[in-house]
Amino acid sequence: MSRLQRLLRNQTRVDFPELWKTTLKVSAALILISVVAMLVRGVNLGIEFEGGTVWEASAPDVSTADVRDALRDVGQADAKIQFVGGDVLRVRAELDATDASSVAEVSLALATLTGQSLDDISFNSISASWGDEITDKAIRALIVFFIVVAIYITLTLEWRMAVAALVAVAHDIVITVGIYALFQFEVTPATVIAFLTIMGYSLYDTLVVFDKNRDYQRRSALVGRATYTRIMNSALNTVLLRSVNTTITSVLPVLSMLVIGTLVLGAVTLAEFAVALLIGLLVGTYSSLFVAAPAAAWLKERQPEFAEQRERLEARAQSRGTTVHDVEDVAVGPPSPQAAPPAPGATRRPPPTGTVIPPRPRKRKRR
Amino acid sequence: MSRRSLVSLALIVAAAAGLLAASLAVGNRPLLGLDLKGGVEVVLVPADDPDRPVAITEGDLDIAVEIIRDRIDGLGVAEPDVTRQGNRVVVQLPGISDQQRAIDIVGQTAELRFRPVCSLLDPEADPPPTQELPTPELDNRGLAPCPTGIDVTALPTTSSADDLLDRFVVLPHRDRLERYLLGPSSLTGAGLSSADSRFTNEYVVEFNLKGGDEGADKFDEIAAACNPPSDFCRTAQIAIVVDGTVESAPVVNEARFGGSGIISGNFSEQEAEDLALVLRYGALPIEFQDPTDPQSDSTSRAVSATIGGDSLRAGVIAGIVGLALVFLYMVVMYRLLGVVAMLSLGVSATLLWVIVAWLGETQDLALTLAGVTGLIVAIGVSLDSNVVYFEHLKEDVATGRMLRSSLEQSFAAAFRTIFRANFASLIAAVILYWLSAGSVRGFALMLGLASVLDLVATYFFLRPCAQLMARSPGLMAHPHRLGLPTREEAMPAGVEAS
Numbered sequence: 054m055s056r057l058q059r060l061l062r063n064q065t066r067v068d069f070p071e072l073w074k075t076t077l078k079v080s081a082a083l084i085l086i087s088v089v090a091m092l093v094r095g096v097n098l099g100i101e102f103e104g105g106t107v108w109e110a111s112a113p114d115v116s117t118a119d120v121r122d123a124l125r126d127v128g129q130a131d132a133k134i135q136f137v138g139g140d141v142l143r144v145r146a147e148l149d150a151t152d153a154s155s156v157a158e159v160s161l162a163l164a165t166l167t168g169q170s171l172d173d174i175s176f177n178s179i180s181a182s183w184g185d186e187i188t189d190k191a192i193r194a195l196i197v198f199f200i201v202v203a204i205y206i207t208l209t210l211e212w213r214m215a216v217a218a219l220v221a222v223a224h225d226i227v228i229t230v231g232i233y234a235l236f237q238f239e240v241t242p243a244t245v246i247a248f249l250t251i252m253g254y255s256l257y258d259t260l261v262v263f264d265k266n267r268d269y270q271r272r273s274a275l276v277g278r279a280t281y282t283r284i285m286n287s288a289l290n291t292v293l294l295r296s297v298n299t300t301i302t303s304v305l306p307v308l309s310m311l312v313i314g315t316l317v318l319g320a321v322t323l324a325e326f327a328v329a330l331l332i333g334l335l336v337g338t339y340s341s342l343f344v345a346a347p348a349a350a351w352l353k354e355r356q357p358e359f360a361e362q363r364e365r366l367e368a369r370a371q372s373r374g375t376t377v378h379d380v381e382d383v384a385v386g387p388p389s390p391q392a393a394p395p396a397p398g399a400t401r402r403p404p405p406t407g408t409v410i411p412p413r414p415r416k417r418k419r420r
Numbered sequence: 421m422s423r424r425s426l427v428s429l430a431l432i433v434a435a436a437a438g439l440l441a442a443s444l445a446v447g448n449r450p451l452l453g454l455d456l457k458g459g460v461e462v463v464l465v466p467a468d469d470p471d472r473p474v475a476i477t478e479g480d481l482d483i484a485v486e487i488i489r490d491r492i493d494g495l496g497v498a499e500p501d502v503t504r505q506g507n508r509v510v511v512q513l514p515g516i517s518d519q520q521r522a523i524d525i526v527g528q529t530a531e532l533r534f535r536p537v538c539s540l541l542d543p544e545a546d547p548p549p550t551q552e553l554p555t556p557e558l559d560n561r562g563l564a565p566c567p568t569g570i571d572v573t574a575l576p577t578t579s580s581a582d583d584l585l586d587r588f589v590v591l592p593h594r595d596r597l598e599r600y601l602l603g604p605s606s607l608t609g610a611g612l613s614s615a616d617s618r619f620t621n622e623y624v625v626e627f628n629l630k631g632g633d634e635g636a637d638k639f640d641e642i643a644a645a646c647n648p649p650s651d652f653c654r655t656a657q658i659a660i661v662v663d664g665t666v667e668s669a670p671v672v673n674e675a676r677f678g679g680s681g682i683i684s685g686n687f688s689e690q691e692a693e694d695l696a697l698v699l700r701y702g703a704l705p706i707e708f709q710d711p712t713d714p715q716s717d718s719t720s721r722a723v724s725a726t727i728g729g730d731s732l733r734a735g736v737i738a739g740i741v742g743l744a745l746v747f748l749y750m751v752v753m754y755r756l757l758g759v760v761a762m763l764s765l766g767v768s769a770t771l772l773w774v775i776v777a778w779l780g781e782t783q784d785l786a787l788t789l790a791g792v793t794g795l796i797v798a799i800g801v802s803l804d805s806n807v808v809y810f811e812h813l814k815e816d817v818a819t820g821r822m823l824r825s826s827l828e829q830s831f832a833a834a835f836r837t838i839f840r841a842n843f844a845s846l847i848a849a850v851i852l853y854w855l856s857a858g859s860v861r862g863f864a865l866m867l868g869l870a871s872v873l874d875l876v877a878t879y880f881f882l883r884p885c886a887q888l889m890a891r892s893p894g895l896m897a898h899p900h901r902l903g904l905p906t907r908e909e910a911m912p913a914g915v916e917a918s
Contacts, residue, residue, distance in 0.1 A: 134726065135725070137724075183858065186857060190858075190860070193856075194851055201851055205844060206844070209840055242858075245859070246862075247794075253845050257844065260841040261808060264837040291815055295808055298753060299807050302801075302803045302804070303804075305745040305746045306742025306745075306799070309738045309739075310793060313734050313741065314738060316734075330793075
């Protein structure tokens with residue numbers, strides 16, 4: 054069976070614990086880069102957060118596209134262009150009003166465009182439209198949100214899962230913001246909303262993976278015969294296709310937005326928003342499998358009953374001269390008959406059928 | 421069972437279609453944001469106030485901007501754009517074609533005053549007003565003993581021209597059920613620093629005063645005059661007056677407040693919020709020129725969209741192309757199940773449209789470009805519910821379960837997962853909505869809606885669909901049509917399911 058076929062049948066044999074060794078290093082590196090980028094370069098806040106300069110000029114016969122072209126030449130392609138009362142052109146750009154030469158450059162461009170003298174172009178400073186109050190409240194709300202969600206996950210799953218899920222969410226936010234800092238993408242209110250969307254998505258995705266894992270830990274044929282991490286590995290293999298599919302269905306619209314938004318000149322907002330979402334969605338799925346899962350496994354292995362089980366399994370494996378892995382590979386294997394001879398010593402349960410989840414008992418055979 | 425599934429399916433489809441039809445019939449349309457459709461702007465220029473001791477600072481203007489923003493966007497979903505441009509405050513509102521309405525929303529900068537209440541009067545003067553109020557003898561606190569020896573029943577309501585800080589006035593309550601004889605006061609909204617509605621055992625309004633002589637001390641002086649009631653404040657009440665109307669006249673329960681207080685009085689949530697709004701709104705640090713006055717520098721004008729039509733078109737095309745690709749992918753992946761998933765998506769998208777249109781009409785919920793794209797993403801993500809279910813199904817079939825029973829039983833297991841994950845999103849949405857402001861609040865609303873609608877569509881559409889499919893002999897004989905392996909493929913020969 055090809056890899057793709059196996060993926061489509063949820064019968065992949067990806068060794069997640071082995072992958073985690075690499076991905077955790079990658080994640081650590083990404084977080085380090087992000088933090089350094091944030092500290093060194095900072096985020097490039099847009100006019101909505103920092104204010105800027107506003108120009109006004111009478112411009113009855115000018116189109117938005119003309120203005121956009123003129124502004125692009127002076128490096129202000131993402132300025133906000135608006136017509137007030139029909140014929141007054143208003144341009145807002147993230148440019149410090151005290152930066153006289155840059156302001157004059159834009160004024161000149163507008164004067165040339167509208168065929169007026171420089172004196173007819175007025176400019177002024179403009180304050181932020183995203184108030185500090187909004188930021189303060191949002192931060193407070195986020196803190197409460199983290200606490201309540203932690204409690205919720207603790208109640209429905211357990212505290213270890215809550216810790217792992219929140220670590221993953223934090224991981225995603227740090228990396229997404231870090232990429233913004235690194236490439237100096239402009240942070241607009243839309244971007245903030247994109248960050249929040251990512252946070253919600255990341256959490257949702259992690260919870261789906263955890264829920265499947267819990268389900269699996271309960272009904273897997275491996276219970277009592279493999280370490281927590283190995284059982285989780287099997288669980289992750291069965292949700293892998295779901296993760297891939299969900300990512301594809303979420304990413305396709307965003308990707309189409311990015312491509313079309315970039316092709317169509319002027320759709321800067323669209324393109325930037327799409328970049329934030331795209332990165333966030335990918336990182337969000339990645340973190341569920343490669344950050345939240347290892348974090349949860351690490352915490353669970355330190356729980357006394359699972360630690361004991363691991364020791365017991367290792368001791369048994371040693372006495373038989375096999376490694377722990379041998380036992381599992383048999384159990385996790387695909388349902389091809391030749392690949393699944395019953396492992397010796399595993400006869401306490403009915404011989405494995407080669408599948409991981411035994412059918413739940415049925416009352417009667419119907420047909 | 422089959423009939424119940426059909427009924428459920430018919431109900432949800434009929435509900436979605438009916439609501440859509442009703443929504444279109446009453447003309448509800450989503451309100452497009454400033455970036456997409458433009459709107460109206462009101463430019464407020466500070467009035468020349470000769471009495472003002474110090475010049476207007478940028479700080480004053482910034483506070484005014486915050487207050488106006490808060491006032492306009494109480495629900496946090498209208499996405500207005502309020503900025504200070506030079507020494508003007510520019511307020512842009514989406515989608516309003518009527519400039520007068522924009523001005524009404526932005527409102528006038530009425531001054532808030534706190535006055536001790538001398539006595540309560542009938543709503544109408546009877547017999548016809550004959551008496552005049554004496555000029556108060558102000559003490560060093562700016563208060564004066566209530567007038568004596570006049571027939572309070574025969575006092576006229578004070579005209580707005582005579583409604584001065586250092587006079588006795590007779591003003592009506594907001595509900596017109598009462599009038600009050602009020603003493604002079606020197607405390608205005610400028611002494612307030614904040615006010616908010618809160619729920620403890622009931623809805624109350626909590627307010628904070630600025631420190632020192634500016635606010636807290638003055639308030640305590642009036643409070644001391646009212647508790648215990650004295651000649652300065654016979655009724656022990658303090659009236660909160662805005663624009664010649666008494667908004668509220670709470671009884672003073674303490675002599676010292678030390679900078680903050682709580683107003684209670686069996687308020688409904690709305691009443692408490694309105695009162696808090698009045699306290700904040702009245703606390704504007706600057707008086708602006710009246711935009712309705714043609715002589716003034718304040719104006720209102722229509723403004724165009726900030727994003728060109730090309731961007732909007734690009735966004736719409738991108739959305740359609742994206743969804744088409746998703747559709748294609750789902751159908752290739754899950755065949756008939758993919759079609760069902762897209763129909764389920766159609767149901768939740770229709771309901772979402774109806775709700776967004778309704779909120780746009782009633783609550784000024786504005787859809788910006790970011791909002792629209794966010795919704796498209798939310799739609800893509802909500803397909804996950806279907807994917808979780810289909811994968812669960814596949815897994816069950818692969819372990820040798822009968823397709824027929826799997827269709828229903830997998831749903832139960834998958835729905836638990838979907839529910840838990842969506843519930844976490846819902847918690848996030850509620851908290852963010854409750855505690856945040858501005859666009860973040862708008863986001864929270866959308867997140868919450870998307871989560872709930874996802875659950876609704878999954879439970880009321882996907883589930884009956886699954887049940888119906890389980891009844892179709894044609895489908896059961898050809899699992900490939902559902903993107904599922906046949907029993908033989910799932911269970912290779914030699915290994916028999918128990």
